[in-house]
Amino acid sequence: MSTIAAPSDPEADPRVKAVFDDIRATRKTAFINNLWRRLAFDPPLLTRTWSEVKEVMATPSALDPLTKELIYIAVSVANGCSYCVHSHTAAARGRGMTAEQHAELLAIVGLAGKTNQMATAMQLPIDALFDADVGT
Amino acid sequence: MSTIAAPSDPEADPRVKAVFDDIRATRKTAFINNLWRRLAFDPPLLTRTWSEVKEVMATPSALDPLTKELIYIAVSVANGCSYCVHSHTAAARGRGMTAEQHAELLAIVGLAGKTNQMATAMQLPIDALFDADVGT
Amino acid sequence: MSTIAAPSDPEADPRVKAVFDDIRATRKTAFINNLWRRLAFDPPLLTRTWSEVKEVMATPSALDPLTKELIYIAVSVANGCSYCVHSHTAAARGRGMTAEQHAELLAIVGLAGKTNQMATAMQLPIDALFDADVGT
Amino acid sequence: MSTIAAPSDPEADPRVKAVFDDIRATRKTAFINNLWRRLAFDPPLLTRTWSEVKEVMATPSALDPLTKELIYIAVSVANGCSYCVHSHTAAARGRGMTAEQHAELLAIVGLAGKTNQMATAMQLPIDALFDADVGT
Amino acid sequence: MSTIAAPSDPEADPRVKAVFDDIRATRKTAFINNLWRRLAFDPPLLTRTWSEVKEVMATPSALDPLTKELIYIAVSVANGCSYCVHSHTAAARGRGMTAEQHAELLAIVGLAGKTNQMATAMQLPIDALFDADVGT
Amino acid sequence: MSTIAAPSDPEADPRVKAVFDDIRATRKTAFINNLWRRLAFDPPLLTRTWSEVKEVMATPSALDPLTKELIYIAVSVANGCSYCVHSHTAAARGRGMTAEQHAELLAIVGLAGKTNQMATAMQLPIDALFDADVGT
Numbered sequence: 001m002s003t004i005a006a007p008s009d010p011e012a013d014p015r016v017k018a019v020f021d022d023i024r025a026t027r028k029t030a031f032i033n034n035l036w037r038r039l040a041f042d043p044p045l046l047t048r049t050w051s052e053v054k055e056v057m058a059t060p061s062a063l064d065p066l067t068k069e070l071i072y073i074a075v076s077v078a079n080g081c082s083y084c085v086h087s088h089t090a091a092a093r094g095r096g097m098t099a100e101q102h103a104e105l106l107a108i109v110g111l112a113g114k115t116n117q118m119a120t121a122m123q124l125p126i127d128a129l130f131d132a133d134v135g136t
Numbered sequence: 137m138s139t140i141a142a143p144s145d146p147e148a149d150p151r152v153k154a155v156f157d158d159i160r161a162t163r164k165t166a167f168i169n170n171l172w173r174r175l176a177f178d179p180p181l182l183t184r185t186w187s188e189v190k191e192v193m194a195t196p197s198a199l200d201p202l203t204k205e206l207i208y209i210a211v212s213v214a215n216g217c218s219y220c221v222h223s224h225t226a227a228a229r230g231r232g233m234t235a236e237q238h239a240e241l242l243a244i245v246g247l248a249g250k251t252n253q254m255a256t257a258m259q260l261p262i263d264a265l266f267d268a269d270v271g272t
Numbered sequence: 273m274s275t276i277a278a279p280s281d282p283e284a285d286p287r288v289k290a291v292f293d294d295i296r297a298t299r300k301t302a303f304i305n306n307l308w309r310r311l312a313f314d315p316p317l318l319t320r321t322w323s324e325v326k327e328v329m330a331t332p333s334a335l336d337p338l339t340k341e342l343i344y345i346a347v348s349v350a351n352g353c354s355y356c357v358h359s360h361t362a363a364a365r366g367r368g369m370t371a372e373q374h375a376e377l378l379a380i381v382g383l384a385g386k387t388n389q390m391a392t393a394m395q396l397p398i399d400a401l402f403d404a405d406v407g408t
Numbered sequence: 409m410s411t412i413a414a415p416s417d418p419e420a421d422p423r424v425k426a427v428f429d430d431i432r433a434t435r436k437t438a439f440i441n442n443l444w445r446r447l448a449f450d451p452p453l454l455t456r457t458w459s460e461v462k463e464v465m466a467t468p469s470a471l472d473p474l475t476k477e478l479i480y481i482a483v484s485v486a487n488g489c490s491y492c493v494h495s496h497t498a499a500a501r502g503r504g505m506t507a508e509q510h511a512e513l514l515a516i517v518g519l520a521g522k523t524n525q526m527a528t529a530m531q532l533p534i535d536a537l538f539d540a541d542v543g544t
Numbered sequence: 545m546s547t548i549a550a551p552s553d554p555e556a557d558p559r560v561k562a563v564f565d566d567i568r569a570t571r572k573t574a575f576i577n578n579l580w581r582r583l584a585f586d587p588p589l590l591t592r593t594w595s596e597v598k599e600v601m602a603t604p605s606a607l608d609p610l611t612k613e614l615i616y617i618a619v620s621v622a623n624g625c626s627y628c629v630h631s632h633t634a635a636a637r638g639r640g641m642t643a644e645q646h647a648e649l650l651a652i653v654g655l656a657g658k659t660n661q662m663a664t665a666m667q668l669p670i671d672a673l674f675d676a677d678v679g680t
Numbered sequence: 681m682s683t684i685a686a687p688s689d690p691e692a693d694p695r696v697k698a699v700f701d702d703i704r705a706t707r708k709t710a711f712i713n714n715l716w717r718r719l720a721f722d723p724p725l726l727t728r729t730w731s732e733v734k735e736v737m738a739t740p741s742a743l744d745p746l747t748k749e750l751i752y753i754a755v756s757v758a759n760g761c762s763y764c765v766h767s768h769t770a771a772a773r774g775r776g777m778t779a780e781q782h783a784e785l786l787a788i789v790g791l792a793g794k795t796n797q798m799a800t801a802m803q804l805p806i807d808a809l810f811d812a813d814v815g816t
Contacts, residue, residue, distance in 0.1 A: 083256075083260045117518050124170045125137065130222040139493060221392060235722070275540050376736075513607075539630075630803060654795070
């Protein structure tokens with residue numbers, strides 16, 4: 001059940017096929033998950049979105065691949081996106097996340113959720129030392 | 137401006153002093169930030185909260201200290217907690233976060249925020265492969 | 273599965289019947305969706321809620337009906353309300369939303385989600401020019 | 409600084425004056441807080457909003473006044489509304505909230521924030537027993 | 545479907561058995577809900593989480609048990625945690641919540657959600673009187 | 681106060697100057713707001729972000745410019761991004777939003793916030809008719 005109808009043959013559109021081929025090549029798998037399959041209803045949006053995901057998440061950079069997935073999961077949990085929590089937890093497992101690291105991720109995400117609420121409830125004044133101009 | 141009055145002499149209470157001393161020793165700094173200073177209005181809650189923060193964030197574990205702070209920032213951003221974004225960004229800097237890593241954190245957090253919204257707007261069915269029982 | 277038991281014969285209560293009749297007349301359909309069917313467990317709350325929805329969403333006003341639905345979807349996505357995303361996307365389709373407009377809605381909602389996170393992560397000082405007293 | 413310009417003489421409009429008079433009479437104070445002062449830019453919206461606040465929060469009902477304020481604070485914290493956290497914490501104090509109860513509110517709100525994140529991260533299947541039709 | 549595989553025999557681990565036994569004794573029921581069953585994949589995290597839930601929610605304190613559950617539901621709704629909304633609504637029913645109180649909870653949570661959005665949209669300046677140092 | 685230090689002379693970097701020049705040309709104003717000024721600390725991220733904002737928000741498309749800003753405000757309110765609420769409300773005014781339309785936006789955003797919370801609290805089953813495959 002979705003707000004976007006399931007596509008019958010998305011790769012009939014060459015723009016969609018080009019993106020799906022690149023996803024398969026980048027991820028070294030034949031599997032195309034629903035985010036891309038449903039987004040195929042608008043090829044330009046599909047192309048731009050995949051392009052950004054590939055650049056930010058699948059290109060070697062200053063943070064290692066697993067750390068990037070952990071950050072992605074953390075945001076997705078806090079935003080309450082079921083689909084994204086599932087897809088990025090699977091991705092993190094694919095990049096080597098152990099059960100111990102998973103438990104630690106849950107502990108940090110839970111603790112942050114707790115102190116976020118407490119700090120917001122207290123409406124804490126921000127310490128001057130935290131200002132980037134001061135603290136650096 | 138806060139919903140909790142600023143304490144005049146929080147360390148007059150020995151339970152508060154014990155926590156503040158442990159914060160100073162653990163962090164190797166004399167600085168006690170407002171979260172702890174205001175939370176001192178209820179010493180048991182202060183004690184339990186610090187105990188958990190120390191255990192999760194300041195104890196060697198399966199994830200390195202900088203990764204833990206990046207996850208903490210990510211959750212705090214998504215939850216919109218100004219105080220926590222400030223305090224944990226300062227902490228991440230203290231643990232060596234470079235400007236390049238900070239920019240990358242912004243890029244990931246931004247991208248996750250974007251796809252979280254898009255996936256929620258599409259109400260995507262979750263791929264069976266993402267199920268932990270199937271995907272493992 | 274719900275936290276409110278499914279009603280057996282909600283229209284047996286004349287207050288519920290009056291609301292359902294008005295929904296059918298206003299929307300020109302026999303279909304009553306679950307929000308109203310479950311809310312029928314408390315007729316006064318049902319009555320007040322429908323009254324507000326009718327006034328804000330189904331009365332000619334300064335914004336056209338489709339624009340109002342697009343705003344409603346946008347809020348519902350950001351708040352992560354699955355039910356509301358579904359019901360208001362269906363309503364937007366009923367008011368003429370094209371696939372191109374739907375894709376554009378996804379693009380805006382996604383971009384806003386992205387810059388919301390980035391601006392919150394940077395804890396940007398608000399430009400004085402944005403103050404309504406100054407900027408007007 | 410606001411997105412709504414500060415009104416110069418809001419009570420010059422009789423609809424605004426009527427609402428402000430009712431707020432003063434209901435709350436037994438001359439103080440009109442900024443929510444109402446700024447909302448005065450649109451008298452019909454001001455009138456409807458106050459009418460609902462008065463009915464839900466200032467009319468004797470099945471929940472006592474302090475409990476209602478605690479629930480209001482809890483939602484406002486989770487939604488990250490600074491203004492509302494401040495105004496309803498002040499209201500709760502006005503209705504007798506003790507420091508001990510305030511600390512307990514922080515503890516519950518924090519714990520809920522924590523387990524909310526953990527449950528979302530785990531994407532827990534909902535126990536059949538929680539279904540209202542089954543569990544009642 | 546979950547990001548944590550269903551455990552086959554969680555109580556084979558004595559640490560898990562000890563927690564489950566305490567849950568059963570505290571709640572006077574043989575039923576162990578999925579939060580605990582899945583969290584059993586990491587016994588230390590299970591132990592710490594239950595310990596906090598027991599202390600905050602199942603120990604006599606300044607707020608009565610039903611009020612505590614109502615606050616918990618309120619946070620869970622605003623955070624969009626389906627599992628938590630279900631589990632704590634069931635708990636509130638178990639502690640005597642009537643249909644009338646449930647409807648009132650919905651009314652307050654709905655109204656708070658509404659004014660939270662409106663206050664955030666207006667970016668209201670916070671009244672000086674709300675400052676805890678001033679207002680006390 | 682920000683987590684990103686204020687840049688001294690951002691346009692000394694030609695990549696930043698190129699973006700700022702394009703912002704000024706696109707918006708027909710000399711004013712560069714803080715989002716771009718602070719984001720200048722990482723020129724590639726600045727370039728990509730502006731490129732997307734320009735494409736989605738400042739290019740003629742299926743939705744008119746004011747409608748796009750109203751949707752952007754709606755998401756920003758629900759996500760609690762103060763900076764974005766301010767900047768996009770100013771942008772909407774610049775695109776002709778009247779006080780009456782602004783009040784109506786507040787009414788819709790408020791109502792959506794309300795029913796989002798109520799629907800989440802009720803954990804409503806989604807009507808089959810809302811499925812895109814069925815409903816189209």
